[in-house]
Amino acid sequence: MKGRTLRRVFVWELPVRIFHWLNALAIVVLCVTGYLIGNPPALMSNVEASNRYLFGIIRFLHLAAAYIFIFNFIFRIYWGFVGNKYAQWRNFIPTNRTYFKELWKVFRIDILLKPRTEHLSVGHNALAGFMYFFIFLASAFMVLTGFGLFAGMSTWWLPKLFAWVPSLFGDSEFSVRNWHHSVMWLFVVFTIIHVYLVMFHDYVEGRGELSSMGGGWKFIEEEVFEADQQAEKEAEKVKTRA
Amino acid sequence: MTAPTETKTRPTYYEELRERGYSRRDFMKFCTVMAAYLGLETSGAAQISKALMTTPRLPVIWLHFQECTCCSESFIRSSHPMVADIILDKISLDYSETLMAASGHAAEAVMQKTMKDHYGEYVLCVEGSVSDYGDGEFCCIGGKSSRDILKEAAAGAKAIIGWGSCACNGCVQAAKPNPTHATPIHKLVRGKPIIKVPGCPPIGEVMAGTLIHIITFGTLPELDRVGRPKAFYSKRVHDSCYRRPYYDAGLFVESFDDENSKKGYCLYKVGCKGPMTYNSCGVIKWNNGTSYPIQSGHGCFGCTEENYWDNGPIYKQMASFPGFGIESNADKIGMVAAGAAVAGVAIHALATNVQKMGLIKKAIQEGKEAEHELKNPLSES
Amino acid sequence: MSANRIVIDPITRIEGHLRIEAEIQNGKVTDAYSAGTMVRLLEEILKGRDPRDAWAFVGRVCGVCTTVHSLASVRSVEDALDIVVPPNAEMVRSIMFVAQYLHDHVVHFYHLHAMDWVDVVNALKADPKKTSELAQSISNWPKSSPGYFSDLQKRIGRFVESGQLGIFANGYWGHPAYKLPPEVNLIGLAHYLEALEWQKEIVRIHAIFGGKNPHPNFLVGGMACAIGLDDASGINAERLAYVDQLLREAKTFVEQVYIPDLLAIASFYKDWGAIGGGLGSYLAYGDLPVNGYRDESSFKFPSGVILNKDISKVYDVDLRKDEEVQEFVQRSWYKYEGGDDKGLHPWKGETVLNYTGPKPPYEHLNVEEKYSFLKTPRWNGNAVEVGPLARVLVGYARGREDFKEVVDAALSKLEVPVTALFSTLGRTAARGLETALVAGWAREFYDSLITNLKNGDDRMAATEKFDPKTWPAQAQGVGHTEAPRGALAHWIVIQDQKIDNYQLVVPTTWNASPRDPEGKSSAYEAALKDTPVANPEQPVEILRTIHSFDPCMACAVH
């Protein structure tokens, strides 16, 4: 067992980390305020309505978080093209056979708890990447439906750009809202599983998975890293030859 | 085609009103109110008055299909003193099953005559949905199917107005499972301008205002993306609701007839759909400004919107989830899903510890071994 | 098809799509068929929905008798779930009921029925001065000066000259059946227009309590309009004063316009006191509780059945009994699982379409088989008529003083015997008489609401059982009322908090339905028998009898 050297690998660049935490924060705020908008708590109070603006504040927070969420999201898409290889958009969208193979392998190991024979990836594993892809789609959906709802109450041109969204829902804002609300639960479920899996990996693999979103490093076996680098060079060669 | 001389001798609205003893002041007041309803600047009143002083009567054919006649009823509630008069006397309501004297063949003949004599000039008003099923047997008038009648009457119409939610979105008979295939008119008529005036029913003044716009300006009113006159359907009920401050303050009626309802708090939690509904209820109000649903303690249930009968239950903010019973909604299902996720995670954690016991032990062991090799700086010295 | 068969379709000045086919021989109707030709199938659409929402769906059955279906609906749910409505809500519902009658009956008389009796074109010949004298001799209504009538006459003259006759185009003007002198025609026309103005006022009561009209809001357990005596929204002193004023003005209109016109016109058409009687059997469920809906003895309109014109005997009605109220589909475009010749009590009712009629466009229906979308309701197997005449007769036969008073006064004024009630004229007169009655009763409901509020009871809804969790797994109920057009009831079956079955049996269904399996006609068909028809091309007499029922086909088929 001795001699297995771990190497510190810089995986998550600062922009990715900032994105991640802004995103996490925005989603938590959006879910909480969104839920409250849909299900306002019963507050008995003798305060005059003119002296309070509680619900207005909740809606303000939701919309403020929504703006952070959107621009952050747009930035992340940009970074998917210019960031390091771990941040590349290819990590999320299955484009080749190896991706699908890895999906299956991760599923066996992480979910079916089959024994781990090899280390798979340095950045996201394929399954995680795929899940993020889904959550990105869901984010786009929330942006569309959210702005679609907002268009009707806003006078600013940006939200107004989304006035056509209800036509996707049979011209019913009620449906837009219902969908917007329902898909929130996807985020809740994702977060539960995501946070757990991050901890799970950290626990069973001991590579600093959890803290990687803080400092950016993971600890990877030397030989895995070398293999990874090698694979990349091969790919590069294929590209230049073509 | 009407001969131009005939048009000239026909009295204008203004002349007829004067005939009937309305003063010029009454007339100008009416024009101002109408201008306000139509969302025009003050100069708009002058425009309306000019139009009404010079325009002859517009032929109108008003058809009824699958409906309850509430739209006609609402129309005759249109309340500014002269509106009902103008609609009855100043348009030429040539065919209206609700009001016309003639029946049967005699009525049919009137419609045919207008369709011929005023081809391309008349406005076709449709109240009700069309049954687009089989041979059209679920809605027949004079032995003809509603589908055929609509197509025939639409051919020579200058424009079509869809009154009420029936004509605009199918309304109650189009609610699931829509057994008669009740269909809004815009799905059956192509190539004609269609103005949708939804609502169950629409507000009388909104109906009158839509017609007045056509008479006054000779053009169709500007429509929103869905095809409704912007003047009346561009704002959410929620945005003009006088209970809005309570909404913003987070003060809600929790159940009907509770203390909060007596104080007029916001009806959101008892199912008000005002935030998703476009109509002028909070502005024009109903029955000459007497009240509107929210003012009388009941939430808005979105009667102008597509599909609103299937957006229930009425007393809930969210639709019930199809197939899960009336009390189910996305939140209930979502909570179950979140609960399942937590449970799954817990089981997974347990299984991991059991299954991978060896692996984990090894990892811990490795760590310990590595630790042994480290020099302890304290013991060193 | 026989050569003397005439078809009147559409019948106009009614609600909805009614077709009459009539056999005419020697200037008289020998047989008639009444068909409803539009269907929406709300009873099926309601299945699986929240019982608390049903009132809104069934409200849309009709925008003319708006409110009555919603009322029957909330009552059916309250009956099923054993909910007792607070007294304030009962009073509010009764005041809305009265407003509905006032509106519906006045609009029927002037805008739907009058042109059968009033010759609009002939009014141009009237002498305004004589018209004014006549008007002042029958009523104190202030708008009756010669100038008023001459202005009106000029306006109508211009209208006719313009060549664009609008709603009056192609009417049966000049038909020999029109008997009124020009002056009465002119009064009728004047009041046509005044009633059009007035009708939009009375319904403000619906807006005050229900938010809008047509289609005001109801609520299972009471009403949604909370009492808020100390708040600007909600029912407060200003809102109540508004209602008070509207009720007063309405009473004046009925007493000074509707009733005098009715009697004046009727006096020229006494022969119609012997035409259009039809079945001679009548049914009323009763309504307008003074002491709560559960106490039927407190109803202002009593319930009961009269058979074969025998007003010495009134039978009781039980809507829960399996054999009393049943619907048949032998001649209707539906099918029953157990056979179309069977009758079904509404709790077990079925609404499954089975169109067997001709393919449109068609000339004639095949009246030997199924020929209508209306089902055929029967009371203990009897065909009965419902509506104002039934209510007035039942009240009269039950010996209620207020009924006797108005009926006897009208009979003596017209100098006709009590048997003249069983007729087209009687039907039209009864509608006016009950309008006068309810306009008077309204005061009691209003006062009783105020007294209740004074006593500190400000409840408007019972909400303990609003939450479906409090409901039993299975429940069934029936809610009834007296709609303007007659006895109305809704039957509901609730299973697991959802509507399992919902059946409406509606006034116009009673009256306008096709024949039953025994071949017996319902009220319209029976009433048309022997109606004279001077000119089959202009069947104004048929319209008179049909309109006297005030048909509502959207109701009848639903």
Ligand code: HEM
């Ligand atoms: C993860 C992202 C988001 C989640 C989980 C979320 C969740 C929610 C929820 C649950 C509601 C309440 C719906 C209801 O009334 O039943 C809501 C309302 C709303 N959301 Fe979002 N939302 C998200 C993103 C956005 C975005 C990007 C926008 C863009 C502007 C937005 C705009 C709105 C608006 C306008 C409303 C309606 C608020 C109102 O009626 O006052 N949301 N959201």
Ligand code: HEM
């Ligand atoms: C609302 C909560 C959260 C959301 C929505 C969320 C979402 C995401 C997303 C979208 C990524 C992909 C990042 C990228 O490369 O673009 C990601 C990665 C990651 N997140 Fe989160 N996260 C949440 C909370 C957390 C928390 C609480 C932690 C840890 C303490 C965490 C740790 C990580 C880690 C380590 C990765 C990279 C994992 C890998 O690629 O395998 N996340 N998260």
Ligand code: NFV
């Ligand atoms: N028939 C009928 Fe109705 C009434 N009155 C309802 O119950 O009209 Ni539409």
Ligand code: SF4
């Ligand atoms: S839109 Fe509503 S109110 Fe109008 S006819 Fe249809 S059901 Fe009746």
Ligand code: SF4
């Ligand atoms: S009552 Fe309805 S429309 Fe008014 S503020 Fe509340 S939610 Fe909005």
Ligand code: F3S
């Ligand atoms: S239900 Fe309709 S009437 Fe107005 S308040 Fe809502 S849009």
Ligand SMILES: [Mg+2]
């Ligand atoms: Mg029925």
